[in-house]
Amino acid sequence: MNLSVNIAGVEFKNPVTVASGTFGSGAEYGDFVDLSKLGAVTTKGVANIPWAGNPTPRIAETYGGMMNAVGLQNPGIDVFCKRDIPFLQQQNASIIVNVCGKSEKDYVEVVERLADEDVALLEINVSCPNVKEGGIAFGQDPKALEQITKAVKAKAKQPIVMKLSPNVTDITEMARAAEAGGADALSLINTLTGMKIDIHRRSFAVANKTGGVSGPAIKPIAVRMVYQVANAVKLPLIGMGGIMNYEDAIEFMMAGATMVSVGTANFHNPCVTLEIIEGMKKFMEEKGIEDINEIIGCVK
Amino acid sequence: MSGVKMTAKVRSQEKLASDIYSLVLHAPEIATASKPGQFVSLYSKNGANLLPRPISICEFDTENGTVRLVYRVVGKGTDEFSKLKEGDKIDVMGPLGNGFTLKDKKAILIGGGIGIPPMVELAKWLDCEKSIVLGFRDETFLLDDLEPSGEVYIASEDGKHGVQGNVLDAIREYEIEGDIIYACGPTPMLRAIKEYAIANGIEAQISMEEKMACGIGACLACVCKSKDVDHHTNVNNKRICKDGPVFDAQEVEF
Numbered sequence: 001m002n003l004s005v006n007i008a009g010v011e012f013k014n015p016v017t018v019a020s021g022t023f024g025s026g027a028e029y030g031d032f033v034d035l036s037k038l039g040a041v042t043t044k045g046v047a048n049i050p051w052a053g054n055p056t057p058r059i060a061e062t063y064g065g066m067m068n069a070v071g072l073q074n075p076g077i078d079v080f081c082k083r084d085i086p087f088l089q090q091q092n093a094s095i096i097v098n099v100c101g102k103s104e105k106d107y108v109e110v111v112e113r114l115a116d117e118d119v120a121l122l123e124i125n126v127s128c129p130n131v132k133e134g135g136i137a138f139g140q141d142p143k144a145l146e147q148i149t150k151a152v153k154a155k156a157k158q159p160i161v162m163k164l165s166p167n168v169t170d171i172t173e174m175a176r177a178a179e180a181g182g183a184d185a186l187s188l189i190n191t192l193t194g195m196k197i198d199i200h201r202r203s204f205a206v207a208n209k210t211g212g213v214s215g216p217a218i219k220p221i222a223v224r225m226v227y228q229v230a231n232a233v234k235l236p237l238i239g240m241g242g243i244m245n246y247e248d249a250i251e252f253m254m255a256g257a258t259m260v261s262v263g264t265a266n267f268h269n270p271c272v273t274l275e276i277i278e279g280m281k282k283f284m285e286e287k288g289i290e291d292i293n294e295i296i297g298c299v300k
Numbered sequence: 301m302s303g304v305k306m307t308a309k310v311r312s313q314e315k316l317a318s319d320i321y322s323l324v325l326h327a328p329e330i331a332t333a334s335k336p337g338q339f340v341s342l343y344s345k346n347g348a349n350l351l352p353r354p355i356s357i358c359e360f361d362t363e364n365g366t367v368r369l370v371y372r373v374v375g376k377g378t379d380e381f382s383k384l385k386e387g388d389k390i391d392v393m394g395p396l397g398n399g400f401t402l403k404d405k406k407a408i409l410i411g412g413g414i415g416i417p418p419m420v421e422l423a424k425w426l427d428c429e430k431s432i433v434l435g436f437r438d439e440t441f442l443l444d445d446l447e448p449s450g451e452v453y454i455a456s457e458d459g460k461h462g463v464q465g466n467v468l469d470a471i472r473e474y475e476i477e478g479d480i481i482y483a484c485g486p487t488p489m490l491r492a493i494k495e496y497a498i499a500n501g502i503e504a505q506i507s508m509e510e511k512m513a514c515g516i517g518a519c520l521a522c523v524c525k526s527k528d529v530d531h532h533t534n535v536n537n538k539r540i541c542k543d544g545p546v547f548d549a550q551e552v553e554f
Contacts, residue, residue: 028518029516031516052537057521070521073523075535244347266514267515268352270305
């Protein structure tokens with residue numbers, strides 16, 4: 001039975017990674033999960049310098065999901081390279097680094113800093129809804145997205161994965177822009193911008209007023225977008241949005257994703273990623289699937 | 301280590317006041333690893349309530365392998381927990397967080413509202429002169445559990461029990477003195493205690509609260525501003541779930 005998949009020439013032992021921001025750099029989850037068993041660990045967004053993030057409250061539960069406005073708090077690339085990459089290497093984990101920035105220069109600086117590091121893929125976060133500058137500003141305008149993709153691609157030593165926002169009218173337009181800019185792969189979807197009001201306090205549930213909604217409540221939207229993008233571009237996709245179990249993961253792959261990221265579900269069950277991998281194996285056995293690649297985009 | 305996640309069996313559930321419940325779980329792995337001031341994450345069975353609920357540990361009994369949680373029903377998750385009966389099962393992760401650092405100094409234990417429960421185990425562990433100051437909205441609870449451990453002083457908002465006002469009003473009224481404060485309660489209370497401790501030149505350990513998602517220090521939802529740069533993300537934010545929930549009052553800004 002083969003579970004290994006390939007994204008832009010990089011082989012992963014299975015298709016399951018984690019969604020950036022839900023897993024830190026893996027250290028905290030290492031108590032629950034053997035990180036080497038994951039297809040890859042996708043790390044929390046890292047910028048050129050430390051970011052303090054947004055005021056609290058930063059999260060709120062929503063029906064079948066949650067809303068977050070953490071604001072990309074991160075230690076900056078120096079600490080990340082000194083501490084988090086060596087830790088993940090020691091755990092024999094394959095590493096996908098999520099890169100964030102406020103300007104083209106910021107993104108390029110981080111990517112250049114990672115050139116000599118043992119990193120499988122760079123995921124470029126141009127879709128965070130919770131920071132004012134950068135982030136989503138690049139992810140909602142096809143011209144800006146193509147430009148930042150070009151700029152990052154020109155300096156990156158590893159394949160780049162552009163992470164798309166669902167907060168657009170036509171996600172295939174954004175996917176094509178990233179492809180035109182030279183992206184090696186795409187990941188989708190980032191969170192959907194939402195709002196929750198605390199009716200007892202007459203205030204917003206998160207201090208940022210709006211936040212990114214994730215979890216199983218948004219899964220059908222994510223599956224639809226993965227399907228649309230898979231049929232619009234030739235690039236391999238990392239699909240995510242509300243994956244709770246192996247059935248959800250398989251669904252994303254059948255819609256066209258080569259890999260899948262598990263996010264919010266980690267909060268509900270810290271061991272969920274390994275359970276999903278085991279579930280996939282069982283599914284393949286039951287259905288007589290020899291190679292997981294057979295099912296990628298099999299539903300047309 | 302971030303504690304263990306396990307399925308625990310409910311030993312008992314008791315209603316202590318209008319919306320306050322006491323839940324005893326059989327969770328030997330958690331009971332043996334616990335310290336006063338730590339908390340657990342309780343998981344709802346309803347898939348619509350995805351996030352675990354952080355609940356402070358009121359007491360633990362290593363001999364019987366039990367953990368007692370006293371909590372207030374504030375929403376759908378805690379409402380579901382309040383309906384658990386003996387023999388039911390529930391997923392729980394813990395113990396989480398750092399807990400109080402016990403010092404051999406004349407102590408004032410302060411609990412406000414649903415911040416009172418962790419004082420029960422702490423009071424048993426502190427083998428020193430101590431005063432216990434409790435603040436209630438109206439109804440009292442856990443008095444019988446705390447009275448054997450030390451002198452208990454009460455304040456209530458409506459004045460029905462003890463001094464009318466808050467815990468600091470009680471401290472002034474009864475002229476309570478100590479060299480260290482251990483406190484858990486609502487943020488305005490903790491803020492006032494921090495000021496009181498600074499004004500009186502005494503140490504204060506305070507247990508903070510914030511909305512949490514992962515409970516183990518990964519998601520960065522439950523941070524508070526800290527005086528020093530934190531080791532984790534290199535800014536001035538401590539994670540309440542992992543670096544706390546108990547902090548030296550002077551270490552955090554809120």
